[in-house]
Amino acid sequence: MLKKTNAHTWTRSAAIVFVAVQLMLATAAIVVAAQRLRALDARTQLPPVRNEPLTVTPLYDDPRVITDAQLQDVLHALRPRLRHEQPKINHVDHALRFWGVEAEFADPECLSGREMRQLLIDHRLFQEMWGEDQQPLLIAGETGVAVRTQEGLATASHVDHTLATLAEIGTTLDHPVVTDQGIRSLHAVLEGSLRKFSLNQLEYEWSALAYASYLPPTKSWYTSEKQRVTFDDIADRIMRQRLNQGVCMGNHRLHALVVLLRIDDQSRILSDEGRSRIVEHLADATRRYVASQYEDGYWLRSWPAAEQAHDLVPEGDDTLTNRVLATGHVLEWWALAPSELHPPREVVVRAGQWLARTVTEMDEQTLKDNYTYLTHVGRALALWRGHFPHEVYSAPDSL
Amino acid sequence: MTLAIASEPQRDTAPQEPTALPALEPKLGTRLALGWNHVLATGFFAAFFVYLSYVPLFHTDIWGHVHYGHWILENRTLPQEDPFMPLTSGMRVVDNAWLSQVTFAGLDRLAGREALSVLFAVTVLATFLVYFRVFLRLTRTVGLALGACGLLFFMSFSRHAIIRPEIFGGLFFAALWWMLLSVEPWRNRTEREIRDDADLNERSWPAWLWIATPLMFVLWANMHGSFAVGLVVLGCHVAGHALTVLWRERKLFNLFQDRTFRRWVWLTELALVATLINPYGLDLLIETARFGKNPNLRDVLEWFPMKLVDLEGIQFSVSLIVMMFALRFSRLRFHAVDALLLLVFAVAVAPTIRMISWYAPVFTLVMTPHLADMYRRMRGLRRGQEPTPAQLAQRRMEDGAMPFAPTLICLLIVWTAFSFSPLSRPVLGGKPRSAEQLYSHHTPLQMTEFLQERTPTGLVFAPQWWGDWVSLHGPPELKLFMTTNLHLAPRQVWRDYLRVARGQTGWPRVLEKYHVTTLIVHKELQPDLARGVRRATDWEVIYEDDEALVLERKDTL
Numbered sequence: 001m002l003k004k005t006n007a008h009t010w011t012r013s014a015a016i017v018f019v020a021v022q023l024m025l026a027t028a029a030i031v032v033a034a035q036r037l038r039a040l041d042a043r044t045q046l047p048p049v050r051n052e053p054l055t056v057t058p059l060y061d062d063p064r065v066i067t068d069a070q071l072q073d074v075l076h077a078l079r080p081r082l083r084h085e086q087p088k089i090n091h092v093d094h095a096l097r098f099w100g101v102e103a104e105f106a107d108p109e110c111l112s113g114r115e116m117r118q119l120l121i122d123h124r125l126f127q128e129m130w131g132e133d134q135q136p137l138l139i140a141g142e143t144g145v146a147v148r149t150q151e152g153l154a155t156a157s158h159v160d161h162t163l164a165t166l167a168e169i170g171t172t173l174d175h176p177v178v179t180d181q182g183i184r185s186l187h188a189v190l191e192g193s194l195r196k197f198s199l200n201q202l203e204y205e206w207s208a209l210a211y212a213s214y215l216p217p218t219k220s221w222y223t224s225e226k227q228r229v230t231f232d233d234i235a236d237r238i239m240r241q242r243l244n245q246g247v248c249m250g251n252h253r254l255h256a257l258v259v260l261l262r263i264d265d266q267s268r269i270l271s272d273e274g275r276s277r278i279v280e281h282l283a284d285a286t287r288r289y290v291a292s293q294y295e296d297g298y299w300l301r302s303w304p305a306a307e308q309a310h311d312l313v314p315e316g317d318d319t320l321t322n323r324v325l326a327t328g329h330v331l332e333w334w335a336l337a338p339s340e341l342h343p344p345r346e347v348v349v350r351a352g353q354w355l356a357r358t359v360t361e362m363d364e365q366t367l368k369d370n371y372t373y374l375t376h377v378g379r380a381l382a383l384w385r386g387h388f389p390h391e392v393y394s395a396p397d398s399l
Numbered sequence: 400m401t402l403a404i405a406s407e408p409q410r411d412t413a414p415q416e417p418t419a420l421p422a423l424e425p426k427l428g429t430r431l432a433l434g435w436n437h438v439l440a441t442g443f444f445a446a447f448f449v450y451l452s453y454v455p456l457f458h459t460d461i462w463g464h465v466h467y468g469h470w471i472l473e474n475r476t477l478p479q480e481d482p483f484m485p486l487t488s489g490m491r492v493v494d495n496a497w498l499s500q501v502t503f504a505g506l507d508r509l510a511g512r513e514a515l516s517v518l519f520a521v522t523v524l525a526t527f528l529v530y531f532r533v534f535l536r537l538t539r540t541v542g543l544a545l546g547a548c549g550l551l552f553f554m555s556f557s558r559h560a561i562i563r564p565e566i567f568g569g570l571f572f573a574a575l576w577w578m579l580l581s582v583e584p585w586r587n588r589t590e591r592e593i594r595d596d597a598d599l600n601e602r603s604w605p606a607w608l609w610i611a612t613p614l615m616f617v618l619w620a621n622m623h624g625s626f627a628v629g630l631v632v633l634g635c636h637v638a639g640h641a642l643t644v645l646w647r648e649r650k651l652f653n654l655f656q657d658r659t660f661r662r663w664v665w666l667t668e669l670a671l672v673a674t675l676i677n678p679y680g681l682d683l684l685i686e687t688a689r690f691g692k693n694p695n696l697r698d699v700l701e702w703f704p705m706k707l708v709d710l711e712g713i714q715f716s717v718s719l720i721v722m723m724f725a726l727r728f729s730r731l732r733f734h735a736v737d738a739l740l741l742l743v744f745a746v747a748v749a750p751t752i753r754m755i756s757w758y759a760p761v762f763t764l765v766m767t768p769h770l771a772d773m774y775r776r777m778r779g780l781r782r783g784q785e786p787t788p789a790q791l792a793q794r795r796m797e798d799g800a801m802p803f804a805p806t807l808i809c810l811l812i813v814w815t816a817f818s819f820s821p822l823s824r825p826v827l828g829g830k831p832r833s834a835e836q837l838y839s840h841h842t843p844l845q846m847t848e849f850l851q852e853r854t855p856t857g858l859v860f861a862p863q864w865w866g867d868w869v870s871l872h873g874p875p876e877l878k879l880f881m882t883t884n885l886h887l888a889p890r891q892v893w894r895d896y897l898r899v900a901r902g903q904t905g906w907p908r909v910l911e912k913y914h915v916t917t918l919i920v921h922k923e924l925q926p927d928l929a930r931g932v933r934r935a936t937d938w939e940v941i942y943e944d945d946e947a948l949v950l951e952r953k954d955t956l
Contacts, residue, residue, distance in 0.1 A: 016655075
C-alpha cells in the first residue's frame with residue numbers, strides 16, 4: 001500500500017512538473033515566435049516618410065531659349081481656363097503641375113492654383129463641378145486613399161499622376177484630403193500608393209516621382225509583394241525598356257530619372273553605381289536627341305534612332321501634336337538636368353524658339369486639344385528662364 | 400598342446416552397406432540462411448533498383464538545385480536572393496534544401512551526372528528497403544511485406560520518378576517510421592493482446608531513439624522542407640495518445656500522469672528544437688509553414704487540388720475503398736493515432752495533390768497490419784506461423800538440400816542487378832550513357848548547345864520548367880525571366896509570366912515591359928504562344944527543333 005502510495009505520489013509530482021514545464025515552454029515558444037513574426041512583418045510596414053516633400057528647382061536662365069516677351073505670350077495662351085462644368089481632371093492636374101498652387105489669374109475663366117488643387121483633393125468641390133452622379137475621384141479605403149485612374153474624363157490619366165503633381169508643387173502630407181467617407185490627409189493617398197505598388201506595374205513613373213519626394217532619407221522599403229525595393233531598383237526599372245516606350249515617347253521616364261538625380265543631390269537615395277547608370281542612360285538619350293533633331297527644332301517619336309530617326313518615322317506619325325509632345329517634354333527634363341547631360345545649347349535654343357512660335361500660332365481648339373502636352377511646353381520654357389511659371393506670368397492689361 | 404592363434408575379429412562374409420557419414424554442421428550462422436521468399440524479395444528489389452537506375456534525370460527543378468549547390472560551393476555562403484532570376488531581386492530566399500543542393504552539386508563535381516542518377520536510385524531503393532523492414536516487422540511475413548511495398552509504390556507512383564531534394568525527405572520519413580515502430584507496440588496487435596500485455600505502456604523507450612530522432616531532424620531540416628511532415632507525424636502521436644488516455648480516464652490531469660503521453664510530448668519537442676539548428680533558425684519553420692500559401696503556387700500542377708479523375712484521385716479513391724474493407728473486416732484495433740494520421744494526411748491531399756507523397760506511406764503503414772490480418776483470416780493462417788529462416792534452413796538440411804542455396808541465389812541476384820546498373824561501370828567498365836539516355840526526353844539538349852554558341856543579350860523568357868536547365872547549361876551570363884523557383888517571383892512578375900507562357904492576349908506588351916530580347920517556346924506544351932510568335936512581326940525565329948523554338952526581338956532600339 002505504501003509502495004503504491006509512493007508510486008502514485010511520484011506520478012502525480014511528475015505530472016505537475018510536466019505541466020509546469022510545458023506551460024513555460026509553450027509561453028516561451030509563443031513569445032519568441034510572436035516577436036519573430038512581428039519582426040518579419042515589420043519589414044512590410046510602410047516606410048517612414050517626410051511631411052514636406054523634397055522639390056526640384058530650375059537651374060538655368062537663358063533668354064536665347066525663350067525671351068521674356070515670348071514666354072509671356074506662351075504662358076498667356078496656356079492659362080488654365082478650366083472654370084466650367086466638368087473640367088477634365090487630366091487637364092486640371094496637368095495645369096496644377098504647370099502653374100503651381102501659388103498661381104492666381106485675373107481671367108475669371110481661370111481656376112487658381114489653390115482651386116485646382118482643391119478640385120483634386122476635396123470631394124465637395126469635385127462633386128460641385130462634376131455632379132452628384134459622378135463617381136468620386138478619391139476612393140477611401142482601409143489601406144489608404146486611392147485616386148480613380150483611367151476610368152474616363154473625371155479621373156486621373158496615369159497611375160499616381162495626381163500624387164506626383166501634389167508632390168511637385170510642394171503639398172505636405174498632412175494637408176487635408178476630403179473624401180466622400182470623411183477627411184483624411186495626403187499621407188493616406190501616399191499610403192494607398194505604397195501599399196499597391198509593384199515594381200513591375202505598368203505605369204510607375206509618377207510613383208517614382210512621388211516616392212522620391214516624400215520618402216527620403218528612406219532609401220529602401222518593402223512592397224506589398226514583400227519585395228525590397230530601392231531607388232536604384234526603381235531607376236533600373238525605368239531604364240529597362242526601350243527608350244521611346246512608355247508614356248509621352250518615354251520622356252516621363254527620363255524626367256523621373258532626372259528628378260532622382262536631383263533629389264539624390266539633396267538626400268542620398270542612390271548608390272554610386274546606380275547614379276552612374278542613370279547618368280550614362282540620360283547621356284545616351286541626349287546624344288540620340290541631338291542626332292535626331294529636325295532643322296526647325298522639333299522632334300518626333302523616332303528620336304531614339306538618332307541619325308536614322310528621320311527615315312524611320314511611321315506613316316501618319318509626323319503631326320503637330322507629336323512634334324509638340326516630344327519637344328516640350330525633352331526640353332522640360334533638360335531644364336532640370338545637370339549640365340553634363342545637356343546637348344549643345346543651340347539644340348535647346350532651336351527647340352525653344354520652335355515651341356514659342358508654334359504655341360503662339362495655335363488656335364483655340366488646337367490649344368484645347370493638346371493642352372496636357374502644352375503644359376509641359378509652358379513649364380519647360382519657364383524653367384529655362386530660371387523660374388516656375390507662376391513666378392513670371394503677368395496677365396496682359398486687357399485682363 | 401595346440402596354440403590358439405589369435406584370430407581377427409570375425410567378419411560377416413556377406414557384403415555390407417557403407418555406414419552413412421554424419422551430417423556436417425554449417426559454419427555459417429543459420430541467420431544467414433535465407434528462404435525462398437527472401438529470394439523473391441531480393442529479386443523484386445533488385446529489379447526495382449535496376450529500374451530506378453535507368454530512370455532518366457528529369458528536366459525540371461533538379462537543375463535549379465544543382466545550380467544553387469554550385470553557387471553555394473563557389474561563394475561559400477547561402478544566397479540571400481535568387482542568383483539566376485534578376486526579376487526576383489529584393490525577394491528573400493530561405494533555402495530549406497541547401498544541404499541537398501550542396502550534395503547534388505558536390506556529387507556532380509566529383510563524379511558527373513551518372514552519379515546523380517545513382518544517388519537517386521540508391522536513395523529511393525533505401526527508402527523502400529526501410530519500408531520493407533517496417534512492413535516485415537508489422538506482418539512478420541515477407542510476402543505480405545512485399546505486397547505492402549507494392550501498395551506503397553502504387554500509391555506514390557506519380558511522384559516516384561523525379562530526382563529532387565524530396566527523395567531525401569522520403570528517406571527520412573521512412574526512417575522516422577522505422578524508429579517509431581519500436582515504441583508503437585500496439586500497431587499490429589489485437590484488442591485482447593493489448594489488454595493482456597500489462598507492461599505495454601510501461602516499457603521504457605530505447606535510449607537510441609532520443610538521440611537518433613533529433614539528429615535525423617537536424618539533417619532533415621537542412622535538406623528538405625518536408626521535415627514539417629515529420630513533425631506532424633509526431634504531433635499526431637501526441638494528440639492520438641492524448642485522445643486515447645482521455646477517453647479511458649476521462650480526466651485531464653490523468654493525461655499528464657500518463658508516462659507514454661509525456662514521452663511523446665518530449666520526443667516531439669526535441670524534434671522541433673532540432674529543426675531550429677539550421678542557418679535560418681526560426682525563420683525556416685515560419686517560411687516552411689507559410690510556403691504553401693504562396694499565391695503563385697496555385698498555378699502549378701502539383702499544387703492543384705485533387706480531382707478524382709486524375710491519377711492521384713484514383714490512388715486516393717482506391718485507398719478509401721481499402722480502408723473501408725479494413726475497418727469492416729480487420730480484428731486489429733484502430734488506434735486513435737492512426738485515425739488522426741489518416742485524417743490529417745487525407746485532408747492535406749485534398750487541396751494539394753503533391754501531398755500524396757506523404758499520404759501514401761502513412762496510409763500503407765496504417766493499413767498494412769489490418770490487411771495482413773484480413774489476409775491471414777482468409778487463408779486460415781495464424782500470426783507468426785511463417786517459419787523462421789533458421790527453421791527453413793534446418794528443414795532443408797533434413798531434406799538433403801543445401802541450406803544456403805537461397806542465400807547464394809540472393810547474392811547472385813544482387814550481383815546481377817549491380818552489374819546491369821550504371822553503378823557498376825567504375826568497377827566493371829562500360830560505356831557511359833548518352834545524353835539522350837541519361838536525361839529525360841523533354842530536356843532541351845540541342846537548344847542549349849545553340850544558346851551556348853549564340854549567347855543572348857538581355858532577358859530571356861523560357862518556360863519555367865526549362866528555366867533551371869537553361870540557366871545551368873546555357874551561357875553563364877544568361878539572365879532568365881523565370882525558373883522553377885517561381886515562389887520567389889513577385890506576384891506581378893508571375894502573372895505576367897503566365898500571360899506570356901499561355902500566349903494570352905497582350906503577351907507582346909508584357910515582353911516589351913520587361914525588355915525580353917530572346918524568347919524560348921516549348922512547341923508542344925505552349926501551342927498558343929508558338930502560334931502567336933510565328934505571326935508576330937517583331938520577332939524572328941533563330942532556332943527550331945522538334946521541341947523548341949527560339950526567337951529574337953528584331954528591333955532592340
